[in-house]
Amino acid sequence: xxxxxxxxxxxxxxxxxxxxxxxxxxxxxxxxxxxxxxxxxxxxxxxxxxxxxxxxxxxxxxxxxxxxxxxxxxxxxxxxxxxxxxxxxxxxxxxxxxxxxxxxxxxxxxxxxxxxxxxxxxxxxxxxxxxxxxxxxxxxxxxxxxxxxxxxxxxxxxxxxxxxxxxxxxxxxxxxxxxxxxxxxxxxxxxxxxxxxxxxxxxxxxxxxxxxxxxxxxxxxxxxxxxxxxxxxxxxxxxxxxxxxxxxxxxxxxxxxxxxxxxxxxxxxxxxxxxxxxxxxxxxxxxxxxxxxxxxxxxxxxxxxxxxxxxxxxxxxxxxxxxxxxxxxxxxxxxxxxxxxxxxxxxxxxxxxxxxxxxxxxxxxxxxxxxxxxxxxxxxxxxxxxxxxxxxxxxxxxxxxxxxxxxxxxxxxxxxxxxxxxxxxxxxxxxxxxxxxxxxxxxxxxxxxxxxxxxxxxxxxxxxxxxxxxxxxxxxxxxxxxxxxxxxxxxxxxxxxxxxxxxxxxxxxxxxxxxxxxxxxxxxxxxxxxxxxxxxxxxxxxxxxxxxxxxxxxxxxxxxxxxxxxxxxxxxxxxxxxxxxxxxxxxxxxxxxxxxxxxxxxxxxxxxxxxxxxxxxxxxxxxxxxxxxxxxxxxxxxxxxxxxxxxxxxxxxxxxxxxxxxxx
Amino acid sequence: xxxxxxxxxxxxxxxxxxxxxxxxxxxxxxxxxxxxxxxxxxxxxxxxxxxxxxxxxxxxxxxxxxxxxxxxxxxxxxxxxxxxxxxxxxxxxxxxxxxxxxxxxxxxxxxxxxxxxxxxxxxxxxxxxxxxxxxxxxxxxxxxxxxxxxxxxxxxxxxxxxxxxxxxxxxxxxxxxxxxxxxxxxxxxxxxxxxxxxxxxxxxxxxxxxxxxxxxxxxxxxxxxxxxxxxxxxxxxxxxxxxxxxxxxxxxxx
Numbered sequence: 068x069x070x071x072x073x074x075x076x077x078x079x080x081x082x083x084x085x086x087x088x089x090x091x092x093x094x095x096x097x098x099x100x101x102x103x104x105x106x107x108x109x110x111x112x113x114x115x116x117x118x119x120x121x122x123x124x125x126x127x128x129x130x131x132x133x134x135x136x137x138x139x140x141x142x143x144x145x146x147x148x149x150x151x152x153x154x155x156x157x158x159x160x161x162x163x164x165x166x167x168x169x170x171x172x173x174x175x176x177x178x179x180x181x182x183x184x185x186x187x188x189x190x191x192x193x194x195x196x197x198x199x200x201x202x203x204x205x206x207x208x209x210x211x212x213x214x215x216x217x218x219x220x221x222x223x224x225x226x227x228x229x230x231x232x233x234x235x236x237x238x239x240x241x242x243x244x245x246x247x248x249x250x251x252x253x254x255x256x257x258x259x260x261x262x263x264x265x266x267x268x269x270x271x272x273x274x275x276x277x278x279x280x281x282x283x284x285x286x287x288x289x290x291x292x293x294x295x296x297x298x299x300x301x302x303x304x305x306x307x308x309x310x311x312x313x314x315x316x317x318x319x320x321x322x323x324x325x326x327x328x329x330x331x332x333x334x335x336x337x338x339x340x341x342x343x344x345x346x347x348x349x350x351x352x353x354x355x356x357x358x359x360x361x362x363x364x365x366x367x368x369x370x371x372x373x374x375x376x377x378x379x380x381x382x383x384x385x386x387x388x389x390x391x392x393x394x395x396x397x398x399x400x401x402x403x404x405x406x407x408x409x410x411x412x413x414x415x416x417x418x419x420x421x422x423x424x425x426x427x428x429x430x431x432x433x434x435x436x437x438x439x440x441x442x443x444x445x446x447x448x449x450x451x452x453x454x455x456x457x458x459x460x461x462x463x464x465x466x467x468x469x470x471x472x473x474x475x476x477x478x479x480x481x482x483x484x485x486x487x488x489x490x491x492x493x494x495x496x497x498x499x500x501x502x503x504x505x506x507x508x509x510x511x512x513x514x515x516x517x518x519x520x521x522x523x524x525x526x527x528x529x530x531x532x533x534x535x536x537x538x539x540x541x542x543x544x545x546x547x548x549x550x551x552x553x554x555x556x557x558x559x560x561x562x563x564x565x566x567x568x569x570x571x572x573x574x575x576x577x578x579x580x581x582x583x584x585x586x587x588x589x590x591x592x593x594x595x596x597x598x599x600x601x602x603x604x605x606x607x608x609x610x611x612x613x614x615x616x617x618x619x620x621x622x623x624x625x626x627x628x629x630x631x632x633x634x635x636x637x638x639x640x641x642x643x644x645x646x647x648x649x650x651x652x653x654x655x656x657x658x659x660x661x662x663x664x665x666x667x668x669x670x671x672x673x674x675x676x677x678x679x680x681x682x683x684x685x686x687x688x689x690x691x692x693x694x695x696x697x698x699x700x701x702x703x704x705x706x707x708x709x710x711x712x713x714x715x716x717x718x719x720x721x722x723x724x725x726x727x728x729x730x731x
Numbered sequence: 732x733x734x735x736x737x738x739x740x741x742x743x744x745x746x747x748x749x750x751x752x753x754x755x756x757x758x759x760x761x762x763x764x765x766x767x768x769x770x771x772x773x774x775x776x777x778x779x780x781x782x783x784x785x786x787x788x789x790x791x792x793x794x795x796x797x798x799x800x801x802x803x804x805x806x807x808x809x810x811x812x813x814x815x816x817x818x819x820x821x822x823x824x825x826x827x828x829x830x831x832x833x834x835x836x837x838x839x840x841x842x843x844x845x846x847x848x849x850x851x852x853x854x855x856x857x858x859x860x861x862x863x864x865x866x867x868x869x870x871x872x873x874x875x876x877x878x879x880x881x882x883x884x885x886x887x888x889x890x891x892x893x894x895x896x897x898x899x900x901x902x903x904x905x906x907x908x909x910x911x912x913x914x915x916x917x918x919x920x921x922x923x924x925x926x927x928x929x930x931x932x933x934x935x936x937x938x939x940x941x942x943x944x945x946x947x948x949x950x951x952x953x954x955x956x957x958x959x960x961x962x963x964x965x966x967x968x969x970x971x972x973x974x975x976x977x978x979x980x981x982x983x984x985x
Contacts, residue, residue, distance in 0.1 A: 144865040163794045222868035224861045226885040233875030265860035272856040332788040366761040542865045591776045643842040
């Protein structure tokens with residue numbers, strides 16, 4: 068088989084050299100973790116960073132890309148502080164961002180339940196849940212800030228669930244042994260995003276934030292080693308336009324859609340962070356992808372995306388398959404003793420609440436063994452009948468009503484009559500652009516927040532922690548750290564958008580658009596996306612091997628090359644053209660997917676969401692190799708036809724000592 | 732299954748536009764309505780025709796992007812359901828289905844089935860927030876909110892901003908959207924300090940863009956989140972009371 072290299076697409080303007088300020092210490096990457104005991108690091112750091120005087124803040128312009136929890140909360144807070152903010156979103160309104168779809172809840176170490184929770188326990192659980200592949204200092208800060216997030220959101224009017232006495236309600240959630248999850252019915256993400264969006268809307272009204280909707284970032288502009296702005300395409304008119312600032316903040320979400328079928332929204336993509344990567348930002352741990360255990364199984368080949376059922380259902384639901392292979396009986400007719408509650412059997416201590424990666428692999432194990440249920444034999448049962456018998460249907464209704472309705476709408480089956488069918492699907496990506504403790508990438512002036520960065524979840528994210536991280540980054544961390552990078556720039560104007568640095572990137576963006584329209588091939592953009600998804604899911608999904616990854620690394624470049632020879636994008640640039648939008652995103656997935664597989668191939672261990680079949684215990688559990696792989700793998704783009712270069716940031720564990728996870 | 736689609740095509744905001752008829756074979760009853768459009772678009776691309784533009788994103792009924800008028804009803808025949816969660820099993824084999832964009836003066840058409848709903852953002856920017864700059868919040872449990880109040884606020888806050896209420900209204904009014912946004916905040920204790928200015932500012936902004944309410948209740952009938960028009964009554968009550976409030980004395984601008 069001929070090995071093809073990087074895309075023969077339009078050559079991007081060569082990336083200028085990137086400053087070495089943040090990144091490369093002699094012994095690998097330096098995350099610039101503050102000194103001192105872990106509980107004091109954040110307070111000490113806030114004292115140590117440079118500040119921008121209130122009167123000077125308005126002299127700084129910050130470009131924020133992405134309007135989900137991280138982007139909206141950052142833009143609103145930076146606007147409140149007095150900075151001049153430009154907000155770029157490809158949605159028609161900031162409130163559409165995919166954070167809105169998070170169902171289950173948000174963790175906070177409030178210990179309202181008096182059940183032994185603390186900042187330290189949330190820190191410890193997050194490090195352990197992430198299989199010891201996250202930075203201790205970042206995770207501790209996240210746990211510390213979790214309590215402020217709840218205070219902030221309540222003050223904004225987020226209608227969290229309440230007890231009858233008027234106090235906030237909590238529940239336990241996916242893998243936690245304490246009840247620390249705050250929620251707003253099954254729509255927690257929606258309500259938190261509306262809170263951040265409303266705060267943003269206030270700043271737009273006050274003139275502190277300039278809002279550009281239906282505007283997609285297509286490249287990053289770097290001058291003299293600093294990020295100085297972005298180049299965008301207006302999705303309605305096709306106009307290419309640059310935005311300049313003293314700093315650029317990417318809060319553009321995760322890359323689950325590289326798998327085609329995922330629970331992410333249709334437009335979620337890797338483009339912003341991939342283009343930044345190609346301009347010099349390091350991509351960290353891209354192989355850390357999370358498969359969510361409780362999604363509705365695919366019904367047919369037309370399936371365009373998968374739907375998540377909140378894993379809060381695992382609090383009350385018992386997961387089982389028939390003991391008998393190929394048992395065709397309806398679930399209600401299978402007697403108790405002929406059901407295998409395999410999670411309760413294999414993990415007596417945690418049972419149905421084992422972490423996501425463990426629950427997902429266990430479901431795959433059952434389905435692969437031939438005990439799958441449903442018309443396509445591609446699911447397992449999630450059964451609420453025991454809970455309904457215990458607490459009554461009213462209580463279950465109150466807890467999960469919208470989920471039950473959603474399930475019935477999608478499958479046409481009543482979950483009160485027959486148990487739900489679930490199966491794992493790609494849901495979240497822990498990897499992303501590498502950032503230091505200030506959330507700045509190795510490119511000075513480029514900050515990365517939320518799911519787009521790699522920071523806090525290690526190799527696996529705990530349930531109800533994504534919302535926490537997005538809001539911690541946006542409300543509390545970036546507004547306190549960005550001054551450190553801005554203060555030395557006082558007195559400098561942003562680079563004007565007619566500077567050659569912008570012109571060069573603008574023409575590269577326009578050239579790529581023209582190129583995609585001019586191929587006039589025979590295959591639709593979706594066809595390429597589906598093919599890529601098949602490769603990624605089969606060869607780099609829930610279980611990965613050197614063999615499957617090498618196969619994927621050989622196949623993806625061929626598909627990429629075919630894309631540039633044979634894609635069919637109709638219509639023109641100068642109008643609203645969804646095929647063209649999507650073509651650009653798929654083109655980037657076709658490059659990024661290969662890096663994801665390369666990272667997975669290089670990481671010769673299993674940890675969290677990354678499971679290499681060669682590295683498992685006798686019981687089939689993930690086997691880490693701490694002596695060799697206790698580091699963050701940050702990849703540097705070295706050219707369109709070259710192998711990426713690996714930089715390592717060593718991880719040290721002073722407070723949470725690595726142990727093999729056991730949920731038995 | 733097999734269906735015939737009668738779809739509104741319009742190249743740009745100022746073009747005339749017209750209905751086009753398309754046949755789609757091999758429709759699966761488990762397919763969602765938007766997946767039907769995915770299949771249609773693949774067919775069109777195959778034939779070298781431009782695909783139909785439509786807004787969509789999360790496809791699980793929460794982002795509020797999807798916006799199709801299906802056989803004259805916003806979001807189609809199934810109540811309490813956004814277009815993305817409507818499935819083909821709700822249609823007869825061989826059915827002819829007419830699909831149009833939201834039709835309202837305040838929502839100009841961008842292309843085909845895509846409209847500009849940014850007027851909704853202007854309403855929220857006018858006052859649809861509680862002023863609580865980051866860092867100012869007190870301990871969360873110091874604010875007690877009776878469960879009933881919190882639940883009612885949540886009922887209003889469930890609005891996804893899709894615009895079906897406007898599309899269904901013969902007057903193109905946005906009362907249900909605006910009321911949901913106002914009452915989510917006005918019902919809560921945290922929302923009280925800005926209650927009267929909020930309702931005035933938001934209602935006045937709404938009226939710059941949208942028509943007036945004459946109690947048709949079409950909005951409630953099509954709302955995918957089944958938001959009650961009781962919130963409109965509460966908004967109207969707050970609006971009238973706000974006119975008589977000594978707002979300067981309650982600490983609010985007058």
